[in-house]
Amino acid sequence: MRKLVSVFLVWLALWGCAGPGQEKKQNLDFSSDQISQVINRMTDIMVNDVTNPPLASRFFSYATLAGYEVISQNDSTYQSMHEVLNKYPAITKPQDVTGYSTELSAVLAMLETAKKMQPSGVLLDSMEVKLLDSCRREGLAEEVITASLAYAQGVSKQILAYAKADKYNRISNYPRYTPIEGEGNWYPTPPAYFAPVEPYFNTVRSFTLDTCNQFKPEPPVAFSKDKNSKFFQMLQKTYEGSKNLTQEQSDIASFWDCNPFALQDNGHLQAGLKKISPGAHWLGITGIACKKAKVDFAKAMKVHTLVSISLMDGFISCWDEKFRSNRIRPETAIRKYIDPAYKPLIQTPPFPEYLSGHSTISAASAVILTHYFGDQFKYKDTIEERFGLPAREFNSFQDAAIEAGISRFYGGIHFMDAIENGRKQGLQVGEWVLHKVERKSQTLAALQQK
Numbered sequence: 001m002r003k004l005v006s007v008f009l010v011w012l013a014l015w016g017c018a019g020p021g022q023e024k025k026q027n028l029d030f031s032s033d034q035i036s037q038v039i040n041r042m043t044d045i046m047v048n049d050v051t052n053p054p055l056a057s058r059f060f061s062y063a064t065l066a067g068y069e070v071i072s073q074n075d076s077t078y079q080s081m082h083e084v085l086n087k088y089p090a091i092t093k094p095q096d097v098t099g100y101s102t103e104l105s106a107v108l109a110m111l112e113t114a115k116k117m118q119p120s121g122v123l124l125d126s127m128e129v130k131l132l133d134s135c136r137r138e139g140l141a142e143e144v145i146t147a148s149l150a151y152a153q154g155v156s157k158q159i160l161a162y163a164k165a166d167k168y169n170r171i172s173n174y175p176r177y178t179p180i181e182g183e184g185n186w187y188p189t190p191p192a193y194f195a196p197v198e199p200y201f202n203t204v205r206s207f208t209l210d211t212c213n214q215f216k217p218e219p220p221v222a223f224s225k226d227k228n229s230k231f232f233q234m235l236q237k238t239y240e241g242s243k244n245l246t247q248e249q250s251d252i253a254s255f256w257d258c259n260p261f262a263l264q265d266n267g268h269l270q271a272g273l274k275k276i277s278p279g280a281h282w283l284g285i286t287g288i289a290c291k292k293a294k295v296d297f298a299k300a301m302k303v304h305t306l307v308s309i310s311l312m313d314g315f316i317s318c319w320d321e322k323f324r325s326n327r328i329r330p331e332t333a334i335r336k337y338i339d340p341a342y343k344p345l346i347q348t349p350p351f352p353e354y355l356s357g358h359s360t361i362s363a364a365s366a367v368i369l370t371h372y373f374g375d376q377f378k379y380k381d382t383i384e385e386r387f388g389l390p391a392r393e394f395n396s397f398q399d400a401a402i403e404a405g406i407s408r409f410y411g412g413i414h415f416m417d418a419i420e421n422g423r424k425q426g427l428q429v430g431e432w433v434l435h436k437v438e439r440k441s442q443t444l445a446a447l448q449q450k
Contacts, residue, residue, distance in 0.1 A: 024141035030103035032300035035067070036287035038110045039304070041127050042118065043280040049119050050260050052197045053277040053357065054319060057311035058168060059117050060283060061207065064305040066109035066159040070151065071298045074102045078302060084437055085207045085309070089162055094154035100147035103297050104135065108152030113159050166205040174200050180326055184223025186352035189331050194350035202320035207309045208436040212320040215428040217421040220325050220354040225337060232337075234415050238330045239338050242345060242412030249410045250345060255389050256281070256358065256407035257346045275387065278358045278404075279311040282365040284383035285400065289373050303372050310364040310433045317429055318360040318422065319351075327354040330412055344412025356414045359405035359422030360429070366397035367430025371438070373397070401426070 042063065046056050065081065072078040073093045082090045111128045115121040135145055177199035179187050188194055202212040209215075224231045245253070258278045276284075286307045290300040330353070334342040351357075369377070375396055382391040394400040405423050408414035 023139075024144075025139045026099070026141060026144055027101050028104065028135060028138055028140055030107065030297045032287060032290035032295060032297065034103070034107050034297070035064075035110070035300050035304055036284075036291070038063070038107060038114070038127075039280075039283050039287060041124060042114050043276055043284075045114075045118055045120050045123050046280065047260065047276060048123075051118070051277065052260060053258075053279060053361075054198045054201045054312075054315040055168075056260075056277040057279045057308065057315050057361075058163075058166075058204070059114060060279060061305075061308040061312045062117060062159055062163045063110045063114040064301070064308045065162075066113040066152075066156050067106040067301050068305040069155050069159065070102060070106040070109050071301050073155075075298055078298060081437075086205055086209075087162075087165070088207075089158065091155060091158045094151055097147050097151045097154065099144055100151045101140070101144050104140075104145070104148040105151040105155075106297075106301055107131065108149055109155045109159070112152050112156035113163075116156070116160055117163065168204045171198075171200045171203065174203075177323075183225070184328050186326050186328055187332055188350060189329055189348040191347075192350075196323075197349070197351045198319060199323050199351075202316055202323070204316060206313045206316045208433050209313050209316065209429075212316050215317050215425050215432070217321055217355060217425050220327050220421075221415070221417050223328060234417065235330065235333055235338070238409065238412060238415055239334050239342065241409060242330075243342075245345065245410055251390075252392075252403055253345050253407045253411035255384055255392055256404045257411065258358065259347055259349050276383070278361055279308075279315075281383050282311065282362065283307060285365070285379070285381060285397070286369060288379055288381065288383075289369055289377065289397075292379055293373055293377075299372075303368070306368045306433060306437060307365050309437075310368050310430050311361050313433060314361040314364040314426055314429045315357065317425055318355050318357045321355050321425075322352040322357070325354045326352045327418075329353045330415060334412075342412075346411035346413060348413045353414060354418045354421075355425060356405060356408050356418040356422035358408055359401075359414075359419045360426040362401035362404040363398075363423045363426025364430035364433070365426075366401035367427055368433065369397040371434055 039060070042059060046059065051059070068078070069080070069091050072080045073091070080091070081088045108128065111124050115124045132145055132149070136142070177196050179185065179196065188196070206212065221231050221234055226232060257275060258281050259275055260277055283304065286304055290303060295303070329348050331342065331344050331348045375398070377397060378393070378395050380391050380393045381400065385391055401423070405419045408419055409416060
């Protein structure tokens with residue numbers, strides 16, 4: 001956390017200071033870095049709040065939509081999401097606000113939206129104050145700052161109303177989900193035996209999907225205790241594969257762990273391990289790509305928004321299947337039928353096994369990023385460095401997505417059919433988001449052959 005604060009303060013310092021009597025500026029140069037700063041701070045707060053992965057995607061989506069709306073209202077090359085996203089309203093531009101900075105307004109719209117949506121969003125107040133103070137030191141006119149904040153608040157208010165209507169707030173009124181008894185069904189796993197996460201997430205309004213089961217996958221391999229069955233063979237493969245890992249495979253599993261619910265069991269004491277969500281990891285990759293490609297602020301805002309939308313719709317699709325198939329986790333089945341002392345390399349997250357959520361949202365995110373940056377975009381993923389893990393290099397986004405999926409097999413928390421079919425679903429979701437927003441679609445066949 002200290003490292004992130006230090007980086008932010010250095011960024012503020014680099015923006016410089018306006019000397020006495022210096023002519024006030026009407027605008028400042030913004031880049032993708034400012035978007036990444038907001039995403040990173042939102043992520044820190046989500047880690048602090050132990051925000052679950054689907055809900056995290058919801059926070060990111062509305063915050064980036066607020067920023068993108070400002071861009072679309074001031075740059076005709078970027079279309080509004082009205083009549084593009086499901087029930088997205090015509091966001092009105094504040095008529096009484098003039099003389100604002102578009103880029104500053106976009107960043108502030110992100111902050112204003114996240115402040116209201118995240119449980120500990122008040123922690124974003126200090127970032128907003130420092131941002132505006134840095135603008136003053138750089139010489140931005142006070143009236144521009146005031147107008148930009150007013151503009152941001154006007155847009156954010158309408159985005160928040162759109163968010164409120166997505167039905168997420170109704171989930172708390174649903175009956176508490178109780179695991180369904182029966183062999184082969186999912187049940188909470190040690191060490192914490194957490195209750196299931198977001199069992200009703202498929203009831204939330206998506207951004208682009210026609211229905212939550214639009215990309216319903218083929219059924220999972222049926223549970224069986226018969227040692228000659230396909231399921232038991234798959235179970236045995238997961239057991240043996242996760243018990244005999246190379247150092248590289250172990251590193252891959254740890255790099256893509258991204259489990260906000262991880263606990264370290266020290267006998268009589270359980271300590272929480274702070275980790276980011278899978279969606280936060282992919283938005284971090286988005287920031288890396290935008291910076292390396294040197295895209296301008298507006299394009300970076302659009303790419304972050306589409307990745308966020310694909311995350312949200314990917315989680316809705318995946319969670320719809322998870323609580324329909326309700327399949328047992330490898331850890332539970334291995335302990336019961338093969339090895340009572342089995343413990344996977346990474347901790348089993350608290351929800352049913354099929355599909356693999358990481359495989360789904362990674363494939364969807366990679367489709368979006370490949371569309372904007374190409375299929376041979378090489379980059380170094382440094383996202384996990386602040387959690388003590390070394391960076392990894394990739395030759396393409398789809399290579400990273402495939403590795404993210406197989407990491408769940410190495411970690412001992414998923415069967416291969418959940419990984420493979422999760423990837424298929426993610427590719428479909430990503431392509432659908434592009435089809436809805438860009439009115440064009442790439443060919444899935446080439447991606448599915450990877």
